[in-house]
Amino acid sequence: MNKSSLINIVKLKLSEKISNFEKLIAETRASSNDTKSSMGDKYETGREMLQQEINNLQIQLNEVLKQQDFLKTILPKQSEKAEKGAVVKTEKGLFFISVSLGEIIFENQKMICISPESPLAKAMNGKQQNELFSLNNMNQKIVDIQ
Incomplete structure (x- = not known):
């Protein structure tokens, strides 16, 4: 990507x-x-x-x-964990932790741009591939991080 x-x-x-x-x-x-x-x-x-x-x-x-x-503060680098600038794929979707912009299409995939301050980004923050996180009493698994 x-x-x-x-x-x-x-x-x-x-x-x-x-x-x-x-x-x-x-x-x-x-x-x-x-x-x-x-x-x-x-x-x-x-x-x-x-x-x-x-x-x-x-x-x-x-x-x-x-x-x-x-x-402008987000660098186009590979991320090892869910953090500002990371693209996180979960079982539920693909998320770009950047700014609150909603859904975009990138490389023929739906991706949701979320703020690092959003509840979802806060729940994922610091987690790595194959780790679980919980939001609204629902567990999700991080499938991939880029």
Whole structure:
């Protein structure tokens, strides 16, 4: 498995999310400017709601920017145990311990990108191939680590 390619795919997905948030923020700001009117309180309430939406989008954008910075700390090296940057195969699936991005397709396989802070990553942390871990009272076996 080419971990450099995997990291690049995750970087690309994060860049797409960043672009989408920036576009949404710009569009929301534009519609906020369109509501300026002398009609009174009704429009002030609408503008306030748009401002809250912009603030929420900005918070989400900042979170993705943090993920992008964190991804830069992951080295494309072989891992011997479940840790940040490891690709862990269990009986239930394939997981890339990196950023919380959800499911991606890599080398024709479904892989789930999870944060090292996620309960699953914490349960697997430090475990090696053929070791068991438990999450939600379910035992799983680590089949392979890369």
